[in-house]
Each structure stands twice: as structure tokens, then as C-alpha cells.
Amino acid sequence: MIKFIIKRLIALIPVLLGVTLLVFFILDLAPGDPAKTILGEQARPEDIIALREQMGLDDPFFVRYGRYMVGLLHGDLGTSYKTGDPVGEEIGARMPDTALLAVAATIISVLLALPLGVIAAIKQNTLFDGISMFISLLGISIPVFWLGLLLILFFSVKLGWFPVSGADQGIKSLALPAIALGFQHMAAIARTTRSSMLETIRQDYIRTVRAKGLPEREVITQHALRNALIPTTTIIGLQIGSMLGGAVLTESVFAWPGIGRYMVQSIQGRDIPSVMGCIIVFAITFALVNLAVDVIYGFIDPRIKAQYK
Amino acid sequence: MSTKKDVQENAPVKKKSQLADVWTRLCRNKTALIGLAIVVILVLIGILSPVIFDYDTQVIKADYSSTLQWPSAQHWFGTDELGRDIFIRTMYATFTSISIGVTTVAIALVFGLIFGSSAAYFGGKVDMIIMRIMDIFLAIPGTLLAICIVASLGNSIRNLVIAEAIATIPRFSRVVRGAVITVRDAEYVEAARAIGAKDASIIFHDVLPNSLAPIIVQTTLEVATIILSIAGLSFIGLGIPAPQPEWGAMLSSARAYIRDYSYMCMFPGLAIMITILALNLLGDGLRDALDPRLR
Numbered sequence: 001m002i003k004f005i006i007k008r009l010i011a012l013i014p015v016l017l018g019v020t021l022l023v024f025f026i027l028d029l030a031p032g033d034p035a036k037t038i039l040g041e042q043a044r045p046e047d048i049i050a051l052r053e054q055m056g057l058d059d060p061f062f063v064r065y066g067r068y069m070v071g072l073l074h075g076d077l078g079t080s081y082k083t084g085d086p087v088g089e090e091i092g093a094r095m096p097d098t099a100l101l102a103v104a105a106t107i108i109s110v111l112l113a114l115p116l117g118v119i120a121a122i123k124q125n126t127l128f129d130g131i132s133m134f135i136s137l138l139g140i141s142i143p144v145f146w147l148g149l150l151l152i153l154f155f156s157v158k159l160g161w162f163p164v165s166g167a168d169q170g171i172k173s174l175a176l177p178a179i180a181l182g183f184q185h186m187a188a189i190a191r192t193t194r195s196s197m198l199e200t201i202r203q204d205y206i207r208t209v210r211a212k213g214l215p216e217r218e219v220i221t222q223h224a225l226r227n228a229l230i231p232t233t234t235i236i237g238l239q240i241g242s243m244l245g246g247a248v249l250t251e252s253v254f255a256w257p258g259i260g261r262y263m264v265q266s267i268q269g270r271d272i273p274s275v276m277g278c279i280i281v282f283a284i285t286f287a288l289v290n291l292a293v294d295v296i297y298g299f300i301d302p303r304i305k306a307q308y309k
Numbered sequence: 310m311s312t313k314k315d316v317q318e319n320a321p322v323k324k325k326s327q328l329a330d331v332w333t334r335l336c337r338n339k340t341a342l343i344g345l346a347i348v349v350i351l352v353l354i355g356i357l358s359p360v361i362f363d364y365d366t367q368v369i370k371a372d373y374s375s376t377l378q379w380p381s382a383q384h385w386f387g388t389d390e391l392g393r394d395i396f397i398r399t400m401y402a403t404f405t406s407i408s409i410g411v412t413t414v415a416i417a418l419v420f421g422l423i424f425g426s427s428a429a430y431f432g433g434k435v436d437m438i439i440m441r442i443m444d445i446f447l448a449i450p451g452t453l454l455a456i457c458i459v460a461s462l463g464n465s466i467r468n469l470v471i472a473e474a475i476a477t478i479p480r481f482s483r484v485v486r487g488a489v490i491t492v493r494d495a496e497y498v499e500a501a502r503a504i505g506a507k508d509a510s511i512i513f514h515d516v517l518p519n520s521l522a523p524i525i526v527q528t529t530l531e532v533a534t535i536i537l538s539i540a541g542l543s544f545i546g547l548g549i550p551a552p553q554p555e556w557g558a559m560l561s562s563a564r565a566y567i568r569d570y571s572y573m574c575m576f577p578g579l580a581i582m583i584t585i586l587a588l589n590l591l592g593d594g595l596r597d598a599l600d601p602r603l604r
Contacts, residue, residue: 018445023457030461141586143537145544146560146578153571245452249541253564264545267460279457283449 001298008291019283020072024065027276033057037081037270077280078273082266087277091259095281097167098258101181101250102243104174108182109189110236116186117193117232122220124198132190139187144246148180148253165255177254181246185239192235193228200228230301237293241286334598341594347587355407358400367394368401369552377570386576389559390566398554399576405555406584409470410536414528416474421481422524426512428482429489440486446479452538459547469548473535484527488520495519522599526592533588540581556581 035051036043052058056067071078077087113136120132155176156164167173200206201224209223210216248260255261259278266274335341362368372392380387386395428439446454458472492498493516501511517524540557542548549555556577563573 014441015444015448018442019448022445023449026457027461031463137586137589138582140589141533141582143540143544143557143560143578143581143585145541145557146574146581149560149564149567149574149578153567153574157568157571242450242452245450248452248456249544252545263456267456268546275457275460279449279453282453286450287448 001295004298005291005295008294012287012291016284016287017069019287020069020280021065023276023279023283024068025061027272028061028064030270030272032270034081034272038084072280077277080266080271080274082269082271082274087274090262090274091277091281094257094259094262097256098244098247098251098260100174101177101247101256101258102240104178105181105185105243105250106236106240108178109184109186109239112182112186113189114193114232117190118197118220118225118228120190120194121197121201121228129194133194136187136190139183139185139190142184143249144180144184145249145253147183148177148250151176151180152253167257173254173256177250177256180253181243181250184246185243188239189232189235193232196228196231197224200224203227230297233296233300234293237289237296240289244282244286331595331598335594338594338597340590341598344587344590344592344594347583348591351403351584351587352407354400355404358404362397362401364401367397368554369393377566377573379570380572387570387572389573390562395559395573395576398559399556399580402554402556402559402577403580403584405549405553406536406539406581407532409466409473409539409549410532413470413473413477413535414531416470417477417481417531418524418528420474420478421485422517424478425482425485425487426489426517429486430493430508430512430516432493436486439482443479443482446475447483451476451480451534452541455538455542456545456547459542464542464547464550466549466553469539469542472542473538476538477531477535480531481524481527484523485520488523489516492516492519522596525599526596529588529592529595533585533592536588537581537585 033048033052034057035048035055039047039051056064059067068078075088077091079085080087080090083090116132116136120129123129151162152164155161161172162176163169163173201220206219206224209219214223244260247258248263250256251258251260252264259281263275263278265271266278335345370393372388374392375384375388376390376392378384378388378392384394384396386399389395389398424439424443428436449457454476455469455472458475459468462468462471489512497519498511498515501515506514539548540555540560543555543557544561546561549558551558559577560574563570563577566573
């Protein structure tokens with residue numbers, strides 16, 4: 001297993017190098033002079049030239065990329081054009097809030113999706129199956145930012161149960177953004193759980209435990225669900241990755257002080273190092289989550305574990 | 310003397326075309342038909358809106374004498390902060406979203422077909438190089454990649470299409486590669502090679518037509534993904550530039566009025582939801598109809 005993890009970590013290096021090169025290249029195309037952004041429109045031309053030289057902005061592309069990479073390997077994501085603070089520190093300060101939102105949304109999505117998927121499977125082709133799958137389809141179809149607005153409208157503005165925005169009221173502040181983000185991701189998990197359960201409950205060993213007279217509840221929870229959860233685990237992991245994209249929108253709707261909102265503010269302020277830092281942190285997180293999913297997959301499925309022995 | 314039974318047995322069997330088979334299976338799926346009907350209606354709205362409504366006077370022109378009016382017989386969906394009719398703007402936004410969604414998918418599909426089929430058909434180093442490059446793109450969540458590109462190039466419709474197409478090409482390439490791999494070693498492909506057909510001809514005449522099912526399904530679902538993504542980008546101010554109506558942008562400006570004029574948040578959101586729901590229903594139905602084994 002350790003050999004497998006090391007192999008996967010090594011395979012990750014060229015992908016992450018490619019990601020940094022791609023993001024650096026795309027954001028290098030951005031119009032405008034960073035020196036002017038930092039010094040302001042009223043700056044004297046000689047000051048702008050001096051700062052450009054100091055920042056090495058006139059160096060060839062690969063020299064600047066190399067310098068950025070050396071910094072990145074030392075944990076330096078550059079300096080914000082707007083605040084002059086290290087981007088790494090800015091992102092680090094917001095990381096716990098984004099992580100908290102992602103974890104809460106994942107818990108909500110799993111708590112909603114598993115019962116929906118399991119019951120839809122065991123009651124296949126009934127009204128309940130139809131309703132469950134329609135709810136999960138709604139999850140895919142409702143834009144997270146619209147659901148966020150509707151939640152604010154009903155639970156914050158009309159009922160006054162939750163704050164409209166921000167993160168200063170603890171769990172009360174977390175509830176609505178987590179529900180909005182979680183509901184969107186519930187759909188894929190529910191659908192995967194349903195199809196995986198359908199496949200599992202038709203297996204011979206399930207027929208055997210039924211024939212032995214085990215109560216249906218035990219058949220489902222002790223035998224079918226445990227095996228059906230393997231593909232579900234993968235999809236949960238992949239959903240955490242795509243939640244990062246959704247977090248940008250959710251954090252914007254609820255003014256949640258995470259990395260997503262910071263990224264949007266940085267884009268609006270043309271603060272390129274901050275935007276680059278956010279995207280690279282998101283991409284690394286996405287890659288590491290996928291790796292973690294593969295490892296967990298190995299642990300819960302003895303057949304896969306055996307392949308790496 | 311031939312009997313009636315002999316005549317029946319010897320009569321040429323009327324073969325149903327594959328397309329007719331798919332259509333029959335699709336027609337049996339009620340939810341898919343609902344999806345198809347809604348998509349057809351949306352496309353008609355999209356085509357007719359620019360014809361029915363005058364862009365300069367009805368869609369974007371401010372009318373300060375009728376700002377923030379609740380839905381009424383005169384303004385079915387109410388008016389926005391600039392006095393523009395939300396019904397007209399929501400209808401016109403159908404044209405914006407569908408045209409951009411379809412254009413983007415068409416571009417991504419062409420590149421996805423080229424990259425995906427080349428990777429699968431040639432295999433080896435070509436496959437390795439193409440798919441490793443795609444892996445790099447796929448390592449960044451699609452929405453973030455699109456945000457990154459628009460943030461760099463600036464927000465315009467052209468840049469939005471480029472950004473969404475670039476973010477979508479890797480997903481298409483992967484699906485096309487997967488579909489082509491299943492048929493590339495089929496006997497009819499070997500036969501085409503044996504008679505000296507060129508690689509490009511084999512790919513376009515023999516391989517791709519036989520691996521279309523997952524590609525068609527992916528195309529339908531990608532239109533939905535792109536419309537949703539464009540709405541998201543517009544919501545955070547990176548999508549369609551004002552004053553052109555777009556559902557996400559309309560929701561973004563409605564946000565400031567949520568306390569007192571909540572109707573402004575309803576209709577553009579409903580329009581997005583109905584569109585995505587319909588495309589997903591149709592996509593799921595097509596998946597079942599094109600490949601019954603997947604059911």
C-alpha cells in the first residue's frame with residue numbers, strides 16, 4: 001500500500017508542474033502592468049520602470065516561471081498587489097473557513113444522499129424511487145447561487161432564523177451555505193448509491209443471506225450497503241474536489257470569508273498573484289483529495305488492497 | 310404453388326433503422342420526452358426572442374418611470390431596478406444562454422473528437438502525450454479553470470466561449486477516447502485497414518460513427534453544464550457583460566433587492582433550473598435509448 005501511495009505521489013509531480021505552468025501561462029496573458037497596479041495610475045513612469053525591474057517583470061516567461069516555482073517550493077505564493085501581504089498567509093488565514101464549509105457540505109450531502117439512494121434502490125420502480133431520483137435531479141439542476149439566494153430569502157429575510165451573510169455566528173452562519181453547497185452535491189452521490197445498491201442486491205451472496213432467513217433490514221445494512229458504498233466513496237471524494245468550484249459561488253452569495261470569496265475579490269481587483277495562489281491551492285487540494293480517495297478505496301475494498309501487496 | 314405462409318416467410322424483412330430504434334426507445338421514456346419537449350420549447354424561445362423583442366428599446370433600455378414593479382398584467386415577471394421588463398429579459402436570456410452553450414459545446418466537441426479519437430486510435434505515445442496534457446487540465450476543477458481564463462482575458466462573450474470550451478475539451482476528449490477504444494480493434498476497423506483505408510478515413514467513417522452513443526449523451530449534458538457555469542460566472546461578474554441579459558447576471562443584480570423585491574430573484578433562477586433539468590432528463594433518456602445495456 002505504501003508503495004502504491006508513493007507511486008501515486010510521484011505521478012502527481014508532473015501533473016502539478018503542468019498545472020502551475022498552465023495557470024502561470026494563462027494569468028500571464030492578463031492585460032495591464034502589475035507595476036502600475038501596485039503604484040497606482042498616478043505613478044511616475046520612472047518609478048514604474050524601476051519597480052518592473054525590481055520585480056523582474058521584463059524577464060523572459062520561463063525565467064519568471066522558474067522564479068515563481070522556486071518560491072512555491074519554499075511555500076511562497078508571491079505577494080498580493082493590493083495589500084502587499086504574502087499570498088500564502090492570506091490564503092492560509094482563509095483556508096479553515098473553506099475547509100469547514102466543504103466538510104459541513106459533505107456531511108449534509110452524504111446524510112441526504114445515502115438514504116435517498118438506498119431507499120430508491122430497494123424500492124426500485126416505485127413512486128418513492130421516482131421521487132428520490134427527482135429530488136437528486138433537482139440538486140443537479142438548481143444553481144447553487146440561486147438556492148443560496150432562496151435560502152437567504154426564506155430562512156434569513158422572512159423567518160430571521162439565520163444570518164444573511166458572514167461567518168460570525170458560528171454554526172448559525174455555517175448552516176445555509178453548507179445546505180446550499182451540500183444539496184448540489186447530494187445528487188451525484190444519491191444516484192451512484194442507487195445504481196451501486198441495485199447491482200449489489202442482485203448478487204448471489206445477498207440471495208444467500210436472504211435464503212438463510214436474515215431480516216431484510218440486516219441484509220441491507222450489514223451486507224449490501226457495505227459493499228455498495230465502495231463506488232459511493234469514490235464519488236464523495238470527487239464531489240469534494242468539485243465542491244471547490246462551487247465554494248467560489250457559495251462563498252460569494254453568503255459573504256463567507258473563505259478562499260473562494262478571496263479569489264473573486266482578487267479577480268475584481270486584478271490582483272493576479274492572489275488569483276494564481278488560490279487556483280494553485282485549489283488544484284493541489286483537488287489532486288490530494290483524489291489521491292486520498294484512491295487510498296481509502298484500497299482500504300475498504302480488500303480486492304483492491306490485495307493488488308498492491 | 311406458394312402458400313400465403315411461404316410468401317410471408319420469404320418477404321424481405323423490413324429493417325428498422327438504428328435511429329428509428331433509438332427514437333422508439335426514447336418515446337417510451339416519459340421523463341425523457343418531457344425533457345425533449347421543454348428543450349424544444351426553450352430552443353424556440355431562444356430563436357424567436359430576438360425576432361419578437363427589440364433589443365435596443367425593449368431588452369436593454371432603462372425606463373426610470375417603471376422601476377421595481379411587482380409582477381402584474383403589464384409586466385408578467387415585474388421590472389428590474391432600471392425599469393426593464395424581467396419577462397422580456399428572461400426570454401431573451403434564453404437566446405444568450407442557449408446560443409453560447411451550443412457554440413461552446415460545438416467547439417469543444419470538435420477538439421474533443423480530434424484529441425480523443427487520435428489518442429485512442431493511435432495509442433502508445435500519442436495517447437500518452439494527449440491524455441497527460443488533458444490530465445493537467447482536468448486537475449483544475451472546470452469552473453475554476455474557466456474563472457482563471459476569463460479573469461486573465463477579461464469578460465466578453467468571445468472570451469467566455471474560449472474559457473468554457475477550453476475547460477470542456479478535456480472532458481470530451483476523455484469520453485471520446487473511452488468510446489473509441491471499445492471499437493478500435495473491431496473486425497470492420499481491421500477490414501478497413503486491410504483494404505488500405507487511411508487513418509483519418511477510418512476514424513471518421515468507421516470508428517466515430519460506431520462510438521457515437523456516449524458522445525451524444527455527453528454533448529447534451531455538457532450543454533447543461535456550460536449554461537450553469539456561464540450563469541455562475543455571470544453571477545460573480547465574470548460572465549456576459551452588461552447590459553446583455555443573462556440569467557446569472559440578472560440574479561446577481563437582483564441580489565441587492567432581495568429584501569424588498571424578492572420576485573426579481575425568482576424567474577431567472579427558475580429559467581436556469583428548468584433548462585438544466587430538461588437537458589438532464591433528455592441526456593438520461595438518450596443514454597437509456599442509445600445504449601439499453603446501461604439501464
